[in-house]
Amino acid sequence: MFYHLIMRTDCNLSCSYCDRENFANPDEELYEYTNPQTTNYKIEDLKKQIKKEDYITFYGGEPLLALKKIKEIMDTVPCKGYMLQTNGILLNRIEKDYLERFHTILISIDGDAEATNRNRGKGVHEKIVKNISYIQENGFKGELIARITITRNSSLFSQVQWLLQNGFGNIHWQLDAMFYEDSPYDWYNQYNLELKKLLDFWVEEMKKGKVLRLYPFLALTDSLRKKEKTRLRCGAGFANYTITTNGKISPCPIMGSMKKYYCGELGSNIKEISVQSPCTECDIFEKCGGRCLYTNLTQHGGKEAYAALCQTIHFLITSIEEKLPEIENHIKDKSIKEKDFTYLKYNGVEIIP
Numbered sequence: 001m002f003y004h005l006i007m008r009t010d011c012n013l014s015c016s017y018c019d020r021e022n023f024a025n026p027d028e029e030l031y032e033y034t035n036p037q038t039t040n041y042k043i044e045d046l047k048k049q050i051k052k053e054d055y056i057t058f059y060g061g062e063p064l065l066a067l068k069k070i071k072e073i074m075d076t077v078p079c080k081g082y083m084l085q086t087n088g089i090l091l092n093r094i095e096k097d098y099l100e101r102f103h104t105i106l107i108s109i110d111g112d113a114e115a116t117n118r119n120r121g122k123g124v125h126e127k128i129v130k131n132i133s134y135i136q137e138n139g140f141k142g143e144l145i146a147r148i149t150i151t152r153n154s155s156l157f158s159q160v161q162w163l164l165q166n167g168f169g170n171i172h173w174q175l176d177a178m179f180y181e182d183s184p185y186d187w188y189n190q191y192n193l194e195l196k197k198l199l200d201f202w203v204e205e206m207k208k209g210k211v212l213r214l215y216p217f218l219a220l221t222d223s224l225r226k227k228e229k230t231r232l233r234c235g236a237g238f239a240n241y242t243i244t245t246n247g248k249i250s251p252c253p254i255m256g257s258m259k260k261y262y263c264g265e266l267g268s269n270i271k272e273i274s275v276q277s278p279c280t281e282c283d284i285f286e287k288c289g290g291r292c293l294y295t296n297l298t299q300h301g302g303k304e305a306y307a308a309l310c311q312t313i314h315f316l317i318t319s320i321e322e323k324l325p326e327i328e329n330h331i332k333d334k335s336i337k338e339k340d341f342t343y344l345k346y347n348g349v350e351i352i353p
Protein backbone atom coordinates (compact mmCIF):
# COMPACT_ATOMS: atom_id res chain seq x y z
CA MET A 1 0.00 0.00 0.00
CA PHE A 2 1.04 3.59 -0.64
CA TYR A 3 0.22 6.30 1.87
CA HIS A 4 0.45 10.06 1.43
CA LEU A 5 0.83 11.75 4.79
CA ILE A 6 -0.44 15.33 4.91
CA MET A 7 2.25 16.86 7.12
CA ARG A 8 0.97 20.46 6.92
CA THR A 9 -2.08 22.00 5.34
CA ASP A 10 -0.34 25.33 4.66
CA CYS A 11 2.36 26.24 2.15
CA ASN A 12 5.25 28.68 1.89
CA LEU A 13 4.42 29.55 -1.74
CA SER A 14 1.33 30.96 -3.37
CA CYS A 15 1.23 29.34 -6.81
CA SER A 16 -1.37 30.43 -9.34
CA TYR A 17 -2.92 26.93 -9.53
CA CYS A 18 -3.57 26.64 -5.79
CA ASP A 19 -4.13 30.18 -4.62
CA ARG A 20 -7.49 30.69 -6.26
CA GLU A 21 -10.71 32.11 -4.99
CA ASN A 22 -12.79 30.13 -7.42
CA PHE A 23 -11.93 26.52 -6.44
CA ALA A 24 -15.39 25.84 -5.09
CA ASN A 25 -17.97 27.37 -2.80
CA PRO A 26 -17.78 26.31 0.85
CA ASP A 27 -19.62 23.04 1.33
CA GLU A 28 -20.00 21.87 4.94
CA GLU A 29 -21.45 18.52 3.88
CA LEU A 30 -18.54 17.67 1.62
CA TYR A 31 -15.53 19.21 3.39
CA GLU A 32 -14.15 19.13 6.90
CA TYR A 33 -12.94 22.66 7.60
CA THR A 34 -11.53 21.94 11.04
CA ASN A 35 -8.56 19.73 10.14
CA PRO A 36 -5.53 20.93 12.13
CA GLN A 37 -2.65 22.60 10.31
CA THR A 38 -0.18 19.97 11.56
CA THR A 39 -0.56 16.30 12.41
CA ASN A 40 -2.29 15.67 15.74
CA TYR A 41 -2.39 11.85 15.76
CA LYS A 42 0.07 9.72 17.73
CA ILE A 43 3.05 8.38 15.80
CA GLU A 44 2.37 5.05 17.56
CA ASP A 45 -1.00 4.88 15.77
CA LEU A 46 0.68 5.59 12.44
CA LYS A 47 3.23 2.89 13.18
CA LYS A 48 0.44 0.34 13.67
CA GLN A 49 -1.09 1.32 10.32
CA ILE A 50 2.06 1.20 8.17
CA LYS A 51 3.35 -2.24 7.19
CA LYS A 52 6.95 -2.89 6.25
CA GLU A 53 5.97 -3.42 2.58
CA ASP A 54 4.20 -0.02 2.38
CA TYR A 55 5.53 3.27 1.00
CA ILE A 56 5.11 6.63 2.70
CA THR A 57 5.00 9.91 0.75
CA PHE A 58 5.31 13.10 2.77
CA TYR A 59 2.87 15.63 1.33
CA GLY A 60 1.27 18.97 2.18
CA GLY A 61 0.64 21.95 1.78
CA GLU A 62 4.39 22.00 1.88
CA PRO A 63 5.59 18.97 3.87
CA LEU A 64 9.06 20.33 4.59
CA LEU A 65 7.48 22.94 6.87
CA ALA A 66 7.14 19.92 9.16
CA LEU A 67 10.68 18.60 8.69
CA LYS A 68 11.13 17.80 12.39
CA LYS A 69 8.05 15.55 12.33
CA ILE A 70 9.13 13.98 9.03
CA LYS A 71 12.45 13.00 10.60
CA GLU A 72 10.68 11.63 13.66
CA ILE A 73 8.50 9.43 11.41
CA MET A 74 11.52 8.28 9.39
CA ASP A 75 13.23 7.34 12.65
CA THR A 76 10.30 5.45 14.15
CA VAL A 77 7.98 4.14 11.40
CA PRO A 78 9.72 1.57 9.21
CA CYS A 79 8.43 1.03 5.66
CA LYS A 80 9.69 -0.03 2.23
CA GLY A 81 10.45 3.49 1.00
CA TYR A 82 10.05 7.14 1.95
CA MET A 83 9.03 9.59 -0.71
CA LEU A 84 8.51 13.33 -0.68
CA GLN A 85 6.42 15.64 -2.81
CA THR A 86 7.65 19.19 -2.42
CA ASN A 87 7.90 22.63 -4.00
CA GLY A 88 11.66 22.34 -3.42
CA ILE A 89 12.15 25.61 -1.53
CA LEU A 90 13.26 23.98 1.74
CA LEU A 91 15.12 20.95 0.38
CA ASN A 92 18.43 22.42 1.55
CA ARG A 93 17.30 21.93 5.17
CA ILE A 94 17.35 18.13 4.94
CA GLU A 95 20.53 16.66 6.38
CA LYS A 96 22.60 14.09 4.52
CA ASP A 97 21.65 11.09 6.63
CA TYR A 98 17.95 11.65 5.84
CA LEU A 99 18.50 12.54 2.16
CA GLU A 100 20.28 9.21 1.75
CA ARG A 101 17.13 7.41 2.88
CA PHE A 102 14.64 8.90 0.41
CA HIS A 103 13.50 6.51 -2.32
CA THR A 104 11.89 9.22 -4.49
CA ILE A 105 11.54 13.00 -4.44
CA LEU A 106 8.84 14.57 -6.60
CA ILE A 107 9.46 18.25 -7.17
CA SER A 108 7.15 20.84 -8.70
CA ILE A 109 8.90 22.74 -11.48
CA ASP A 110 7.27 23.92 -14.70
CA GLY A 111 10.37 23.80 -16.91
CA ASP A 112 12.42 26.95 -17.47
CA ALA A 113 12.69 29.97 -15.16
CA GLU A 114 10.13 32.03 -17.05
CA ALA A 115 7.40 29.36 -16.88
CA THR A 116 8.12 28.32 -13.28
CA ASN A 117 8.39 31.82 -11.84
CA ARG A 118 5.31 33.04 -13.71
CA ASN A 119 3.19 30.40 -11.94
CA ARG A 120 5.06 29.90 -8.68
CA GLY A 121 6.68 33.24 -7.86
CA LYS A 122 9.80 35.30 -8.48
CA GLY A 123 13.08 33.50 -7.76
CA VAL A 124 11.42 30.12 -7.15
CA HIS A 125 13.07 28.43 -10.14
CA GLU A 126 16.55 29.57 -9.16
CA LYS A 127 16.03 28.33 -5.61
CA ILE A 128 14.77 24.92 -6.79
CA VAL A 129 17.71 24.43 -9.17
CA LYS A 130 20.18 25.33 -6.41
CA ASN A 131 18.50 22.99 -3.95
CA ILE A 132 18.53 20.11 -6.42
CA SER A 133 22.31 20.47 -6.67
CA TYR A 134 22.39 20.46 -2.88
CA ILE A 135 20.48 17.18 -2.50
CA GLN A 136 22.50 15.50 -5.24
CA GLU A 137 25.76 16.54 -3.60
CA ASN A 138 24.51 15.49 -0.16
CA GLY A 139 23.56 11.87 -0.50
CA PHE A 140 20.24 11.71 -2.38
CA LYS A 141 20.57 8.77 -4.78
CA GLY A 142 16.90 8.01 -5.38
CA GLU A 143 14.61 8.97 -8.25
CA LEU A 144 14.04 12.69 -8.71
CA ILE A 145 10.81 13.31 -10.63
CA ALA A 146 10.06 16.76 -12.06
CA ARG A 147 6.34 17.53 -12.07
CA ILE A 148 5.13 20.16 -14.53
CA THR A 149 1.69 21.73 -14.34
CA ILE A 150 0.49 22.42 -17.86
CA THR A 151 -1.81 25.41 -18.23
CA ARG A 152 -3.33 27.15 -21.23
CA ASN A 153 -0.13 29.25 -21.52
CA SER A 154 2.38 26.39 -21.30
CA SER A 155 4.32 24.77 -24.09
CA LEU A 156 4.58 21.11 -23.11
CA PHE A 157 7.20 20.38 -25.74
CA SER A 158 9.60 23.20 -24.92
CA GLN A 159 9.30 22.86 -21.14
CA VAL A 160 10.01 19.12 -21.26
CA GLN A 161 12.96 19.86 -23.57
CA TRP A 162 14.32 22.37 -21.06
CA LEU A 163 14.11 19.83 -18.26
CA LEU A 164 15.76 17.09 -20.33
CA GLN A 165 18.58 19.40 -21.35
CA ASN A 166 19.13 20.47 -17.76
CA GLY A 167 19.62 17.09 -16.16
CA PHE A 168 16.07 16.02 -15.27
CA GLY A 169 15.75 12.36 -16.22
CA ASN A 170 12.24 11.65 -14.89
CA ILE A 171 9.36 13.91 -15.87
CA HIS A 172 5.62 13.94 -15.40
CA TRP A 173 3.11 16.60 -16.42
CA GLN A 174 -0.39 17.20 -15.20
CA LEU A 175 -3.05 19.40 -16.75
CA ASP A 176 -4.45 22.28 -14.76
CA ALA A 177 -7.94 21.05 -15.57
CA MET A 178 -11.30 20.71 -13.81
CA PHE A 179 -10.07 21.59 -10.35
CA TYR A 180 -12.63 24.39 -10.17
CA GLU A 181 -15.97 25.33 -11.70
CA ASP A 182 -15.05 27.61 -14.57
CA SER A 183 -11.87 25.89 -15.70
CA PRO A 184 -11.44 26.82 -19.41
CA TYR A 185 -10.73 24.04 -21.91
CA ASP A 186 -10.33 25.87 -25.19
CA TRP A 187 -6.56 25.14 -25.10
CA TYR A 188 -6.71 21.34 -25.25
CA ASN A 189 -6.25 21.17 -29.04
CA GLN A 190 -3.03 23.15 -28.74
CA TYR A 191 -1.93 20.81 -25.94
CA ASN A 192 -2.65 17.79 -28.17
CA LEU A 193 -0.43 19.22 -30.90
CA GLU A 194 2.40 19.67 -28.40
CA LEU A 195 1.83 16.19 -27.08
CA LYS A 196 2.07 14.66 -30.55
CA LYS A 197 5.31 16.52 -31.23
CA LEU A 198 6.75 15.29 -27.94
CA LEU A 199 5.65 11.71 -28.59
CA ASP A 200 7.34 11.76 -32.03
CA PHE A 201 10.52 13.01 -30.37
CA TRP A 202 10.26 10.34 -27.63
CA VAL A 203 10.00 7.47 -30.13
CA GLU A 204 12.73 8.99 -32.33
CA GLU A 205 15.11 8.92 -29.35
CA MET A 206 14.64 5.14 -29.14
CA LYS A 207 16.72 4.81 -32.30
CA LYS A 208 19.61 6.11 -30.18
CA GLY A 209 18.87 3.51 -27.52
CA LYS A 210 17.12 5.91 -25.15
CA VAL A 211 13.74 5.43 -23.50
CA LEU A 212 13.32 8.81 -21.87
CA ARG A 213 11.42 8.59 -18.63
CA LEU A 214 8.46 10.75 -19.59
CA TYR A 215 5.94 9.11 -17.28
CA PRO A 216 2.70 9.41 -19.27
CA PHE A 217 4.36 7.83 -22.33
CA LEU A 218 6.47 5.35 -20.39
CA ALA A 219 3.70 3.90 -18.23
CA LEU A 220 1.01 3.88 -20.91
CA THR A 221 3.30 2.21 -23.43
CA ASP A 222 4.25 -0.41 -20.87
CA SER A 223 0.66 -1.28 -20.10
CA LEU A 224 -0.67 -1.02 -23.69
CA ARG A 225 2.10 -3.38 -24.84
CA LYS A 226 1.06 -5.87 -22.17
CA LYS A 227 -2.65 -5.37 -22.99
CA GLU A 228 -3.12 -4.70 -19.29
CA LYS A 229 -6.57 -3.84 -17.95
CA THR A 230 -6.01 -1.03 -15.51
CA ARG A 231 -7.79 0.54 -12.57
CA LEU A 232 -7.24 4.21 -11.77
CA ARG A 233 -3.58 4.68 -12.55
CA CYS A 234 -2.75 6.88 -9.56
CA GLY A 235 -4.09 4.12 -7.27
CA ALA A 236 -6.38 6.51 -5.36
CA GLY A 237 -8.95 4.66 -3.29
CA PHE A 238 -7.52 1.14 -3.53
CA ALA A 239 -3.69 1.15 -3.62
CA ASN A 240 -2.95 4.71 -2.58
CA TYR A 241 -4.50 6.48 0.40
CA THR A 242 -3.95 9.75 2.20
CA ILE A 243 -3.72 10.18 5.95
CA THR A 244 -4.95 13.63 6.88
CA THR A 245 -3.57 15.71 9.76
CA ASN A 246 -6.30 14.36 12.09
CA GLY A 247 -5.67 10.70 11.24
CA LYS A 248 -8.64 10.27 8.89
CA ILE A 249 -7.95 8.31 5.70
CA SER A 250 -9.05 9.71 2.38
CA PRO A 251 -8.55 8.35 -1.15
CA CYS A 252 -6.07 10.98 -2.36
CA PRO A 253 -4.21 14.11 -1.21
CA ILE A 254 -6.47 16.51 -3.11
CA MET A 255 -9.45 14.92 -1.35
CA GLY A 256 -7.71 15.16 2.04
CA SER A 257 -10.48 17.09 3.77
CA MET A 258 -13.45 15.76 1.78
CA LYS A 259 -15.17 14.02 4.68
CA LYS A 260 -17.91 12.66 2.44
CA TYR A 261 -15.33 10.36 0.85
CA TYR A 262 -13.27 9.34 3.89
CA CYS A 263 -12.35 5.66 3.66
CA GLY A 264 -11.53 5.09 7.32
CA GLU A 265 -9.15 6.34 9.98
CA LEU A 266 -5.93 5.18 11.61
CA GLY A 267 -6.55 1.79 13.17
CA SER A 268 -9.77 1.04 11.27
CA ASN A 269 -10.42 -1.05 8.17
CA ILE A 270 -10.06 1.01 5.01
CA LYS A 271 -12.77 0.80 2.38
CA GLU A 272 -12.24 1.11 -1.35
CA ILE A 273 -13.77 3.79 -3.51
CA SER A 274 -13.93 3.76 -7.32
CA VAL A 275 -14.69 6.07 -10.20
CA GLN A 276 -18.27 6.18 -11.40
CA SER A 277 -20.11 7.23 -14.55
CA PRO A 278 -19.18 8.31 -17.21
CA CYS A 279 -15.89 6.37 -16.82
CA THR A 280 -17.58 3.06 -16.09
CA GLU A 281 -19.40 3.26 -19.45
CA CYS A 282 -16.44 4.56 -21.44
CA ASP A 283 -15.13 2.45 -24.31
CA ILE A 284 -11.51 2.97 -23.19
CA PHE A 285 -12.12 2.56 -19.44
CA GLU A 286 -9.83 -0.47 -19.15
CA LYS A 287 -6.99 1.42 -20.84
CA CYS A 288 -7.48 4.77 -19.12
CA GLY A 289 -8.59 3.61 -15.69
CA GLY A 290 -10.61 6.77 -15.10
CA ARG A 291 -7.85 9.45 -14.98
CA CYS A 292 -8.80 11.09 -11.65
CA LEU A 293 -11.15 10.08 -8.84
CA TYR A 294 -11.46 13.68 -7.60
CA THR A 295 -12.50 14.96 -11.03
CA ASN A 296 -14.83 12.03 -11.56
CA LEU A 297 -16.65 12.55 -8.27
CA THR A 298 -16.82 16.35 -8.40
CA GLN A 299 -17.15 16.91 -12.16
CA HIS A 300 -16.50 20.63 -11.76
CA GLY A 301 -17.52 22.38 -14.94
CA GLY A 302 -20.00 19.71 -15.99
CA LYS A 303 -20.30 17.06 -18.68
CA GLU A 304 -19.01 19.18 -21.52
CA ALA A 305 -15.78 20.01 -19.70
CA TYR A 306 -15.35 16.35 -18.74
CA ALA A 307 -15.83 15.23 -22.34
CA ALA A 308 -13.32 17.81 -23.57
CA LEU A 309 -10.73 16.54 -21.09
CA CYS A 310 -11.43 12.93 -22.08
CA GLN A 311 -10.79 13.87 -25.67
CA THR A 312 -7.14 14.55 -24.68
CA ILE A 313 -6.99 11.05 -23.13
CA HIS A 314 -8.41 9.40 -26.24
CA PHE A 315 -5.86 11.33 -28.28
CA LEU A 316 -2.97 10.32 -26.00
CA ILE A 317 -3.87 6.63 -25.97
CA THR A 318 -4.57 6.43 -29.71
CA SER A 319 -1.34 8.27 -30.50
CA ILE A 320 0.68 5.82 -28.40
CA GLU A 321 -1.12 2.83 -29.90
CA GLU A 322 -0.17 4.07 -33.37
CA LYS A 323 3.47 4.07 -32.26
CA LEU A 324 3.45 0.57 -30.76
CA PRO A 325 4.59 -1.31 -33.93
CA GLU A 326 7.58 1.03 -34.26
CA ILE A 327 8.40 0.63 -30.56
CA GLU A 328 8.16 -3.17 -30.88
CA ASN A 329 10.65 -3.01 -33.75
CA HIS A 330 13.10 -1.04 -31.59
CA ILE A 331 12.80 -3.74 -28.91
CA LYS A 332 13.24 -6.52 -31.49
CA ASP A 333 16.34 -4.93 -33.01
CA LYS A 334 17.69 -4.46 -29.45
CA SER A 335 18.00 -0.66 -29.67
CA ILE A 336 16.00 -0.62 -26.42
CA LYS A 337 14.90 -3.21 -23.85
CA GLU A 338 11.53 -4.12 -22.39
CA LYS A 339 12.83 -3.35 -18.93
CA ASP A 340 13.47 0.28 -19.95
CA PHE A 341 9.72 0.82 -19.44
CA THR A 342 9.57 -0.39 -15.84
CA TYR A 343 8.67 1.96 -13.00
CA LEU A 344 7.27 1.81 -9.48
CA LYS A 345 3.48 1.82 -9.85
CA TYR A 346 1.56 4.30 -7.64
CA ASN A 347 4.69 6.32 -6.84
CA GLY A 348 2.74 9.59 -6.80
CA VAL A 349 2.70 10.07 -10.55
CA GLU A 350 -0.86 10.15 -11.93
CA ILE A 351 0.16 8.80 -15.41
CA ILE A 352 -2.87 10.22 -17.28
CA PRO A 353 -2.14 13.97 -17.31
Ligand code: SF4
Nearest residue numbers: 279282288290291310
Ligand atom coordinates in the same frame (compact mmCIF):
# COMPACT_ATOMS: atom_id res chain seq x y z
S1 SF4 B 1 -11.40 8.69 -21.12
FE1 SF4 B 1 -12.60 9.92 -19.68
S2 SF4 B 1 -14.55 8.83 -19.44
FE2 SF4 B 1 -13.07 7.42 -20.37
S3 SF4 B 1 -12.24 6.30 -18.64
FE3 SF4 B 1 -10.84 8.01 -19.06
S4 SF4 B 1 -11.52 9.69 -17.74
FE4 SF4 B 1 -13.16 8.17 -17.80
Ligand code: SF4
Nearest residue numbers: 234236252292293294
Ligand atom coordinates in the same frame (compact mmCIF):
# COMPACT_ATOMS: atom_id res chain seq x y z
S1 SF4 C 1 -5.20 11.86 -10.24
FE1 SF4 C 1 -6.92 12.69 -9.09
S2 SF4 C 1 -7.55 11.03 -7.72
FE2 SF4 C 1 -5.50 10.54 -8.45
S3 SF4 C 1 -4.12 11.40 -6.90
FE3 SF4 C 1 -4.37 12.98 -8.48
S4 SF4 C 1 -6.07 14.27 -7.77
FE4 SF4 C 1 -6.14 12.33 -6.61
